[in-house]
Amino acid sequence: MKHLFYLIVVFAFCYLAIGCKKQTEDFKSASLQDYYPLQVGKNYLYRLDSTVPFSFGSRLIVKSYQAKDSVESTFTDIQGRKVFRIFRTIRDTAGNQPWRFAATYTATVTPTTIEYVDNNKRFVKLHLPVVEGYSWKAHSYIDTKSINSLVPYLDEWEYAYQNVEQPYTVRNITFDSTIYVFQHNETSPPGPFDPNNYQQRNFGVEVYAKGVGLIYKEFLHWTYQTTPPPAKYEDASYGVKLQFTGTY
Helix, strand or coil, rough: HHHHHHHHHHHHHHHHHHHHHHHHHHHHCHHHHHHHHCCCEEEEEEEEEEEEEECCEEEEEEEEEEEEEEEEEEECCCCEEEEEEEEEEECCCCCCCCCCCEEEEEEEEEECCEEEEEEEEEEEECCCCCCCCEEEECCCCCCCCCCCCCCCCHCCCCCEEEEEEEEEEEEEEEEEEEEEEEEEEECCCHHHHHHHHCCCEEEEEEEEEECEEEEEEEEEEEEEECCCCCEEEEECCCCCCCEEEECC
């Protein structure tokens, strides 16, 4: 009977050990820095397509530029975390005009996340573990619920990893290992656009390549109002598409 008890204990231990090992393997994750390798002095070049309302909101138009994101410096925040300061400059698509300043961003590296501040809004862009299907509330630091919120349309967005470590092609450049970050895709009320009816559109995705960083971004938010007349796209409607073209 004593030998039988020992055998049961051994089998139970082995079962738990194998189960734990399998669980660990299931959640094996790449480092966030593999897909977002920020370095002071690095410059990232993009084709930038900006969607904006035109002529008192009568329609949406796209304005295109060359964009350069330059990792300018680092500093330590009050929580002791390393923060990268990033400057964006833009110029015409032909590259004939000089670069001009457009915006400043920051990216904070934490043990489990990459947090990105854009226009004073903190987004949790990446989150461990980097595994297929993993999701997180990316806008938890943004006021989306109060009566004073300027961005209620960002409420409850849940980012999720798709196509982890799969290839992705941007402007004829193929990257062997990438992560596709699905952010949101909603049309309210659903259905095709009708100029006689109110509608809002919210969409977002980003793609990161191993050893490179952000290679593709698409974000779109617009609200079409019919009351009071005349019907129009609201001034706060906007969109951004970034397509990687190179780095140095």
